[in-house]
Amino acid sequence: MSNATTHLTRRGVLAAGGALGLGAVLAACGDDDAKSGGSDSTAAPSAKSGPWTFKDDRGTTVKLDKTPANIVAFTGVAAALFDYGVQVTGVFGPTKTTAGKPDVQAGDMDISKVEIIGNVWDEFNVEKYAALAPDVLISTMFDNAGTLWYVPEASKDKIAKLAPSVGISVYDRQLTAPLERMWALAGSLGADLTAAKATDAKKRFEAAATRLRAAAKAKPDIKVLAGSASAELFYVSGTNLSIDLEYFKALGVNFVEPPESAKAQGGGWFESLSWENVDKYKADIIMLDDRSQAQQPSAITKPTWKQLPAVKAGQVIGRSPEPILSYDKCVPLLENLAKALETAKKVA
Template identity: 80%
Template sequence: MSNARTARLSRRGLLAAGGALGLGALVTACGGDDAKKDGGSESTAAAKSGPWSYKDDRGTTVKLDKVPANIVAFTGVAAALYDYGIEVKGVFGPTKTKDGKADVQAGDMDISKVTVLGNVWDQFNVEKYATLAPDVLISTTFDSAGTLWYVPEASKEKIAKLAPSVAISVFDRQLTQPLQRVWELAESLGADMKAAKVTDAKKRFEEASERLRKAAKANPDIKVMAGSASQELFYVSGTNLSVDLEYFKALGVNFVEPSEADKKATGGWFESLSWENVDKHKADIIMMDDRSSAIQPADITEATWKKLPAVKAGQIIPRSAEPILSYDKCAPLVENLAAALEKAKKVS
């Protein structure tokens, strides 16, 4: 992807443009608890019966005669709901890799049991969607307008006519807030939130967060960089638009921060560097985008990359730039960073 093309892309497009999606889709960040307080499930359904309502993060309240049974969701949201025992009928978004295996964003779902309506950006089979007789469509939103992630602009009106939608915001807030919103959504859909698996995962996340706080405090000089790789460019994310990075920063992690001027071409999301300039920022740990849209560290052949101190020291860890929003999936992300900080050497 050329620099010129990068500059032309919209913010939403940037988030989905190959490796850029990597760093971009970190679209979440520094908000407070207001969205959570304003949202909140209004459902009192204890089981899958009776009327159902849910006020989403756009301020839209969806009301149905019964708890949704035919759910269609963005793959990452479906994976989070799956962790709470809620299964969906259809998904859209990165679900299968080229070799037919489950994409990292599909989590623990059995992808052979869901109808895949679209596997890549701008792909959504509306006709197939209609045959599922959807009760509700659920996705995330990465902007203040409530744009549904991975719902194509060209067909969004047709899609909207077939079922109401619910949006979980991963914009301008920290990780704990969308985690809570998905928890509330799963509960409204009939999930058993007192199940040991669920409560244990939440406790693990909370303990991991405290561990990360202590590790960051004990290692304030360790500099962490969030990166993503494409064939032509290396992307360095700022923390102020990233749900995970903003949370980690709040716990005390010392991040590389590209200047606002350097992020301007991407609407403030991230800085694009040529591989010749990949050593611009000094970092002791590099977190690399683990999505299938990004080139993975083992496959990077650029000599400039291999010369980076963090690479030579083996201080590279994966990063879920679009976290699956369940405590079960987010706890390991926090633990991995805490462990990396605990044992990192100052190499920059």
Template identity: 75%
Template sequence: MPNARATHLTRRGILAAGGALGLGAVLAACGDDDAKSEGSSEATTAAKSGPWTFKDDRGTTVKLDKVPTSIVAFTGVAAALYDYGIPVKGVFGPTTTPDGKPDVQAGDLDVSKVTVLGNAWGKLNVEKYAALAPEVLITTTFDDAGTLWSVPEESKDKIAQLAPSVAISVYNRQITQPLQRMWQLAESLGADMKADKVVQAKKDFEAAAARLRAAAKAKPDIRVLAGSAADTIFYVSGTNFSIDLEYFKALGVNFVEPSEKAKAKSGGWFEDLSWENVDKYPADIIMMDDRSSTIQPADITEATWKKLPAVKAGQVISRSPEPILSYDKCTPLLTSLAEAIEKAKKVA
């Protein structure tokens, strides 16, 4: 496990709640109010030739002489752009598993056709990055300060000198907002947003959202817990800040919610429990972090886990705390939870 990033929390702990910096709450006061705006007027759609301008969620406007084609992006962002037909040259972040297969965060991205600049969170080889002659770096931000996700703190200044950056905020909003911003970004880069596949994907997302809302309304007593597993700690995510959980909650899903006091040391993101206390919160469905940095349900050996009612009932599903921001990839997240609630038995 990589070292703690900027606090005494482990990297896994920082990521446990929603793929976010534990520093988010501390840094919130430093944010730019402009970062909260996301109307379509904030992003200028460019023609496929000619100048390119895009105002990101930090309030930063990037202007280039032409639409960039030498793009480097965080793996999950590259996967979203791929779904809209926008290729990237290089990626950084979890990209391939030890056996060479695409990481869950790579989506449908052809990992053999991109230069991997760092195959883990917080890794980005500056020399390889420079060699790609990047025109723009695109990632997300998980705080109000606009911290670039997975860009190494120790080399961020060198990286910034090589190309401008664009950040899509995935902090303290519902998933529909960053989905729309990624749509606008892809469109500005030349994506065909009227393509049948793209149009259908958005319709499917809307239908899945309606299905989840109906499922939650039909079974309001079904309690859902969002968890993440590490060697000695089980993290229970709060719904605040996380784009997926905030949206699911808005659709009516009944989540386990740790107290603000319990979440305080993580900046409000999550509560960490010992495995002995993993039964603290009764839950009928457990959603488990699907990222490769966490222990997956099939590999959890703790007896206390196996005794949980939801586990015994087979009511455990996966969760993507760092969703790939295309409608195509977010629809299954809604469908999976809707299906789980529809089938769920009250066990806790």
């Protein structure tokens, strides 16, 4: 993948489905010619003795003398590890809202107990990171070039010198694959994967998947649109690269799919529509980006939005384009869509 393509893809994911308005994304990411470069447990498990080894999704094998104790991770990764009983030291990525509350991507973490070294795109305090004496940095990857999510291009080389990194791919695969990888990673870090909390969550996930498959089979004519709102544009997400949508599609959900030509400017992730053209696609259910950077339904005042059949019918649900990769947190994603299908009326 070329640098330019990688850069566009990173920008695209932020907007994909509109995490930020495109103008804000351009400001945050720089110009195209810039170089790409529910848990109640807060106690970390006791580290296993002996050397630690983990092969990540870049094919990179990290080897340490002992299990990492000081872990710094992207917020969503930290939230997933927390669900398995692994407490990180520091986080970067959307963690605290402007109101001081935990961001949706922080899950059940107590954000007062982690060092926030970056809270928005392109923000990463290298000095704070170094002061934590990190053993390992963990993030997700939204491309096939090994780019670590929310690690700034400008400082990535400095960051890389301070500790080894682990990348879990959330690019062009179904949700179950990164869930399995995070499960394995948590286990390597000392999580007790035989605990009832962990095994029960996995069973609930499997049951929810069965329910969603049945709901999709029963309502094959119900069309679902995955989108996101910004003040300027509405983004219609394609299903071919997103881990959640690829999985839901495999379970039989009938999605609106913009043509590849329309998604080209969004790095293959999404099509951008003006609010005047928000009715371009017919949809019975709309799944709307729940991230804090995106406009939520209560904040959307555009008349064209309010006239959409799915909106008028009250058939709008949330979507998590960056799922917290624990089985516990992914269960509601399947259950909410299953319920929406089960109760949906054909309106478009």
